[in-house]
Amino acid sequence: MTTVPNYLKPFENLYFKDPREANRQWFDQASYGLFLHYGLYSILGRHEWVQYRETIYLDDYAKLADKFTADKFDAAAIADFAKDCGMSYINITTRHHDSFCLWDTALTDFKSTSSPAGRDLVAELVEACEERGLGLFLYYSHGRDWKHPHAPNNDAWGGNARPEYDLPERAYAYGEEHDLELYLEFMKNQIGELLTMFPSVAGIWLDGIAVPMSGNVEAFKCAELYEYIRTTSPHALIAYKQGLLGTEDFFTPEHYIPNSEDAPDKQGKLTSVQKKLEVCTTMIVDPVSWGYQANLEGRRRTVSEVYDLLKDVNRAGANLLLNSGPLPDGSLDQDDVAVLKEVGLGLRS
Numbered sequence: 001m002t003t004v005p006n007y008l009k010p011f012e013n014l015y016f017k018d019p020r021e022a023n024r025q026w027f028d029q030a031s032y033g034l035f036l037h038y039g040l041y042s043i044l045g046r047h048e049w050v051q052y053r054e055t056i057y058l059d060d061y062a063k064l065a066d067k068f069t070a071d072k073f074d075a076a077a078i079a080d081f082a083k084d085c086g087m088s089y090i091n092i093t094t095r096h097h098d099s100f101c102l103w104d105t106a107l108t109d110f111k112s113t114s115s116p117a118g119r120d121l122v123a124e125l126v127e128a129c130e131e132r133g134l135g136l137f138l139y140y141s142h143g144r145d146w147k148h149p150h151a152p153n154n155d156a157w158g159g160n161a162r163p164e165y166d167l168p169e170r171a172y173a174y175g176e177e178h179d180l181e182l183y184l185e186f187m188k189n190q191i192g193e194l195l196t197m198f199p200s201v202a203g204i205w206l207d208g209i210a211v212p213m214s215g216n217v218e219a220f221k222c223a224e225l226y227e228y229i230r231t232t233s234p235h236a237l238i239a240y241k242q243g244l245l246g247t248e249d250f251f252t253p254e255h256y257i258p259n260s261e262d263a264p265d266k267q268g269k270l271t272s273v274q275k276k277l278e279v280c281t282t283m284i285v286d287p288v289s290w291g292y293q294a295n296l297e298g299r300r301r302t303v304s305e306v307y308d309l310l311k312d313v314n315r316a317g318a319n320l321l322l323n324s325g326p327l328p329d330g331s332l333d334q335d336d337v338a339v340l341k342e343v344g345l346g347l348r349s
Contacts, residue, residue, distance in 0.1 A: 005200040007089070007135040008235070019235035023202060024249060027237060028276060030088035030135065031314050034340075035280060035323035036078070037093050037290040038121075040064040040100045043328045045294025051098050051146055052163045058147060058171045061098065065110065068100075070117040073330025075124035079132045081332060085344035089135035091205055091321060094122050094194060096139075099147035103197070107190055110147065121330075126198045135202035138194050142187060142240070143208030143220065149173040150183040152211050159210030184221055188228060195233040203237030204229055205252070209244055217244065239278065250276040255288070257316045277318035281309070283336045284325070292325035292333065300335060303342045310343070 004012050011022035041048045043064050051061050082090050095101045101111040103122035112121050122138070129136040144161060145151035150173050152161040168174065191204055212220045222245055226238055237249040257279055282290050283300045301309070306322065313320040324336040 003200075005135075005202075005235070006130050006133045007202065009133070015235065020230070020237070020249075023235045023237055024276070026135065027202070027250065027319070031319050032085075032087045032310060033089040033091060033135075033137075033278075033319060033321045034078075034082045034085070034087050035091045035139075035282070035290075035321045036326060037096065037292075037323060038073075038326045038330065039093055039096045039102070039291070040068060040098055041096070042292045042326060043067050045292050045328065047289050047293065048096060048291030048325070050291075052160060055163045055165050057165065058169055062110065065100065065115045067328075068112065068115040068117050070112065070115075070119060070121060070330040073117075073119075073121055073124075073326070075121070075128035076131075078125065078332065079128035079134055081337065081341075082134060083132055085340045086347040087134075089137060089202060090125065090129060091137040091139055092122065092125055093139045093141075095141055095190070097141045097144045097146055097208065099141070099145050099151075101190075103194065105190055105193055107186060107193065122194070122198065126200060130200050136198075136200075137202050137205045137237075137239075138198070139205045139207060140187075140191060140194070141208050142206040143211035145183070145208075147171070148183050148186060150179050150181075150186075152180065152183070152215070153178060156180075156215050157211050158214035159208075159212075161211050161214075180219060184225075188225060191225070191229060192232055195229065195236060199233060201233075201236065203239065203249070206238070206240040206244075209241040212244060220244075223247070243275065248275065250278055252278045252280050252321065255279075255281045257313055257318060259316075277316070278321050279313045279318050280321040280323065282323035282325075283333075283339070290323050290325060292327055301339065303339050303346075306339060306343045307346055310347075 004015050008015050008022055008026055011026055015022040037048050041050050044050050104113040104120040105111055146162055149171055154161050229236055239250050239252050240248050241252050243251045286299050310320050324333050326332055
């Protein structure tokens, strides 16, 4: 894009010479971000993997879209909250493993704009972040999809590729009818759609690495996808958890801070000395949950725990991406809000 995204204005001179390097230098200083897992699973409030865990068939799961109103999803309030907490960026689940999309994609009707919400939530958050000078990363479930008929299946790939239904899911393609190429094209087109519709976003954050890592990694053509992303949006950064190819712009281990003695992780290319790191974790721990939990029996992080975690992560030269799961109506979890606002006060003092 010829217009510098607001969050990159401090790097404007470098942006016109090398937009990706400008984005990298911004990310090196970003230190702290807000992760939001929001989708149809939020309605049930029983973990973001509820479709997989409870083996809910596609037709039944799709009925949740009829209840998706997002009537209290307030992008401006979310962006203001992130800034108040001392955060530099946000990351939102544009499409999680269930394949429900939070933007007005032209490639499927399984999306927020076709639900009672009737809104493009990604577009709203893009605008709010741009106005406030926040970076915005777009989470996209790449290796794992529980809806698309030609997504990776359990015969060729493990890594929780699909739910293990008692009876075959009629919407899935099986055997010789299954064509991964159709799914790869679908994903490429959706990611391209996100980057062209929202050219100011900071990058694409891919998830589902256990699936390609459990089979033929080359079949997923990620090198081609990365090149496509960088051609479509020259400043966009790419992450794929611990690193599928090693050519990602930063690595994002879950729940732990690597050290200089870490060998390449068996789930990816992670070494602490190769790339910028972003540690992703969530407010709800033991048991871990990223999506909203209606009957929470676990434990969430306290103010002191978040504050200490942020300091430890930053001291290691990494960013902290801390997740909170919005409620079914799209509003922020007020228990998390209270904790994170107090942490923000501490950071300003």
